Amino acid sequence: RNSPKNQHGTKSSSSRSIRQSVWDSDLDLLVKHLPNAMDKNSQSAYVRAFEGVTRDKYRRMLGSAFDKGLADMSSPYALSNGEVLKNKNAVLAFGLEYVSKLYSEIEQISMSDADASEKLNKINAIKYRLDTIQRTESMRCYNWGAIVGLQYEGHQQYGLSIEQDSDLNEIKACSMPHSLGEVNMLSIPPWHPNSTVKVVKVN
Secondary structure, three states: OOOOEOOOOOEOOOHHHHOOOOOOHHHHHHHHHHHHOOOHHHHHHHHHHHHHHHHHHHHHHHHHHHHHHHHHHOOHHHHHOHHHHHHHHHHHHHHHHHHHHHHHHHHHHHOOOOOHHHHHHHHHHHHHHHHHHHHHHHHHHHHHHHHHHHHHOOOOEEEEEEEEEOOOOEEEEEOOOEEHHHOOOOOOOOOOOOOOEEEEOOO
16 A cells, blocks of 8 residues: 655655654653642642643644644755744644643642542543643644645645554545635644644645
């Protein structure tokens, strides 16, 4: 079976490689300690640490997704372009805004009078919401990077594809062309957290 290629003739990024989870053992350990902090200062310190670690990981992962989309559609020199960097910073800020809204919820939970197990259950629920945001915004960053790459290369249109099998990186279907002159960050996929719809070049 043939896998789709980017403009360099190499295999384009699969949605699985783009939508990696933000969670690792260090973050899980931090989450487990949050409800057990004995005083307000300790609780606040854990929340600030959690916020700092997750924000840094989100920024790196969203930035990597944008770079993959850009690289799949344009030359390696595009990332040094001022307008491209402006677009990258804009989509990163857009994604991080969703994450920031949840930090105050975590702080309220950690400082509440509920017992440790109840706190942990509530924090874990927010943890999965954060992971959902990560999957969604990573695809948005990839697709916006692809849009910016196409614009950088002088294209006028883009298409949308659906991955049938992310292991084989096969394309199930491609939409009718859309105008690059009418596109913005909210008009492109993803439209739900499990979306594998990607921006592609129209020949």
